[in-house]
Amino acid sequence: MSVRVRFAPSPTGDPHIGSIWTALMNWLFARAKGGVFLLRIEDTDQARLIPGSSEKIIEMLKWYGLNYDEGPFYQSKRLNLYQKYADILVEKGNAYYCFCSTERLAELRKAAEANKQPSKYDRHCLSLSAEEIQKRVGGGLARRSLGEGGEKFVVRLKIPEGKTSFIDLIRGKIEFENALIDDQVLLKSDGFPTYHLANVVDDYEMKISHVIRAEEWLSSTPKHIILYQAFGWKPPEFAHLPLILGADRSKLSKRHGATGALAFRNEGYLPEAMLNFLALLGWNSGTDQEIFSREELVKAFSLEAINKAGAIFNREKLDWVNGMYLRKLSIAEFAERAKPFLADAKAENVFIEKTLATVQERVKKLSELPALTHFYFKQPEYDGALLVWKKATLEITKDRLTKLSAFYSSSEFPLDEKALEEVTKAFITKEQFETGETLWPMRVALSGEKASPSPFQIAVVLGKEETIARLQIAISKLS
RNA sequence: GGCCUCAUCGUCUAAUGGUUAGGACGAAAGCUUUUCAAGCUUUAAAUCGGAGUUCGAUUCUCCGUGGGGCUACCA
Numbered sequence A: 001m002s003v004r005v006r007f008a009p010s011p012t013g014d015p016h017i018g019s020i021w022t023a024l025m026n027w028l029f030a031r032a033k034g035g036v037f038l039l040r041i042e043d044t045d046q047a048r049l050i051p052g053s054s055e056k057i058i059e060m061l062k063w064y065g066l067n068y069d070e071g072p073f074y075q076s077k078r079l080n081l082y083q084k085y086a087d088i089l090v091e092k093g094n095a096y097y098c099f100c101s102t103e104r105l106a107e108l109r110k111a112a113e114a115n116k117q118p119s120k121y122d123r124h125c126l127s128l129s130a131e132e133i134q135k136r137v138g139g140g141l142a143r144r145s146l147g148e149g150g151e152k153f154v155v156r157l158k159i160p161e162g163k164t165s166f167i168d169l170i171r172g173k174i175e176f177e178n179a180l181i182d183d184q185v186l187l188k189s190d191g192f193p194t195y196h197l198a199n200v201v202d203d204y205e206m207k208i209s210h211v212i213r214a215e216e217w218l219s220s221t222p223k224h225i226i227l228y229q230a231f232g233w234k235p236p237e238f239a240h241l242p243l244i245l246g247a248d249r250s251k252l253s254k255r256h257g258a259t260g261a262l263a264f265r266n267e268g269y270l271p272e273a274m275l276n277f278l279a280l281l282g283w284n285s286g287t288d289q290e291i292f293s294r295e296e297l298v299k300a301f302s303l304e305a306i307n308k309a310g311a312i313f314n315r316e317k318l319d320w321v322n323g324m325y326l327r328k329l330s331i332a333e334f335a336e337r338a339k340p341f342l343a344d345a346k347a348e349n350v351f352i353e354k355t356l357a358t359v360q361e362r363v364k365k366l367s368e369l370p371a372l373t374h375f376y377f378k379q380p381e382y383d384g385a386l387l388v389w390k391k392a393t394l395e396i397t398k399d400r401l402t403k404l405s406a407f408y409s410s411s412e413f414p415l416d417e418k419a420l421e422e423v424t425k426a427f428i429t430k431e432q433f434e435t436g437e438t439l440w441p442m443r444v445a446l447s448g449e450k451a452s453p454s455p456f457q458i459a460v461v462l463g464k465e466e467t468i469a470r471l472q473i474a475i476s477k478l479s
Numbered sequence B: 001g002g003c004c005u006c007a008u009c010g011u012c013u014a015a016u017g018g019u020u021a022g023g024a025c026g027a028a029a030g031c032u033u034u035u036c037a038a039g040c041u042u043u044a045a046a047u048c049g050g051a052g053u054u055c056g057a058u059u060c061u062c063c064g065u066g067g068g069g070c071u072a073c074c075a
Helices: A015-031 A054-064 A079-092 A102-114 A128-138 A195-206 A215-231 A271-279 A294-300 A315-329 A331-342 A349-362 A368-378 A394-410 A418-433 A433-448 A453-463 A464-477
Strands: A004-006 A036-041 A070-074 A095-098 A152-155 A164-170 A170-179 A185-187 A209-213 A237-241
Touching: A004 A015, A004 A209, A004 A315, A015 A036, A015 A054, A015 A237, A015 A271, A015 A294, A015 A453, A036 A054, A054 A070, A054 A271, A079 A095, A079 A185, A079 A195, A079 A215, A102 A294, A128 A453, A152 A215, A164 A215, A164 A237, A170 A215, A185 A195, A185 A331, A195 A215, A209 A215, A215 A237, A271 A294, A271 A315, A315 A349, A331 A349, A349 A368, A349 A453, A368 A453, A394 A418, A394 A433, A418 A433, A418 A453, A433 A453, A453 A464
Parallel strands: A004 A036, A036 A070, A209 A237
Antiparallel strands: A095 A152, A152 A185, A164 A170
């Protein structure tokens, strides 16, 4: 059997990290099996639809590098199909028209709640005669055109008696009592299908072999199975993924802060690091390996190895993974990735590359770069008191900086980190200075920061003139 | 409330009917050191509870407890 899976989000807002995780699991499975991964936009809810969401979903998949082989398909463009299948179900007696008002349904629900009974539709419209339905629909059953005389109605699935069970690839056998399942609305009064109808029809039409989706769908799977049975179709395999949780262990959502899948791009995470981190949430290779290339992930992936329990999205580990990837990049690549984050820095590419080389191993995400490198691009502002090393005095500091400045002015100034360090340390030894009382203020003079790359790294990038100029400014701050 | 589901360090997780319950992030300490990182070394840190099965259960079963999901003409 050829593997065909789909990522089927609804365009109701910015896609979040749980969406991309689900997409990743589908994508990995498809790639591991040499199957097809397709994108289907489930835009059947006119009320919740947010313009631009579909584009964001596509952009997200592109940024993360989860390429799809087919689609995007839009359900809103396939309404005729769902209506056709709804009619087929009605003709077969597996679905029926319902004219009940939302008010009546609300009352029903309220009453059920008051009696502590599960709320279910009471099948009030199930026994309507064909003539009455004909009359109320106003224009025959074949196809309706809303608002032309007829009453509003929906089509409901008639849940049969018995039990419905299925084998979930991750969770094993799951069984439901049909008596507890509501007669689900399949076609809404606006002519749009609900998720349940559209999803089943499309999965059938698109020959989906494995439905891999989040656990929130587990409870509605029996409805889907019943639908497949009603149509006389063979259901696909099901795998219900654990949920990605916020720090409070509830389903990840907007209120958990910045979890928009594309927000991570703007924060300076690398897509390959995101994928690596995400893959290891809820899944593992069974080895101690933590860093995986995309190819390694595909190779190691298996659906069976996915966990059942939900996983909390853990930022610290993501930062660590991202740092690992950032450090592995060549300087040229690093500079390329960093560019959008250094838009304000006006400098030659060569200069930027030299600059970035000094901070590569201390950056966790690219958005930190401006703060880490600002002093390369302009004279830093800082309090003169910062120049004094913890074990030194203002007088000593002034003396050391003055002599260091003079030394640099009158001697060679190698534009090589190691060489400059050697020359400088030889000078410090010769003068019998403390290393810290000299290098700390030198570093602060150049960076204006409590923490920064080494003074030699900075000095080499800035060059002799600028280095001496900044030493002079520092000295003047010490009077 | 009903239905479904899940349960190993703070977090992500590994493992087995018999182990000192392993790794990673984070934390702490040390080395290095002009600072911060990086790197290396080390430490602390977990099988939700109770029965049962068994020579032996973290693992299997049941019952609790706790978490989560669903319970819409939302997905």
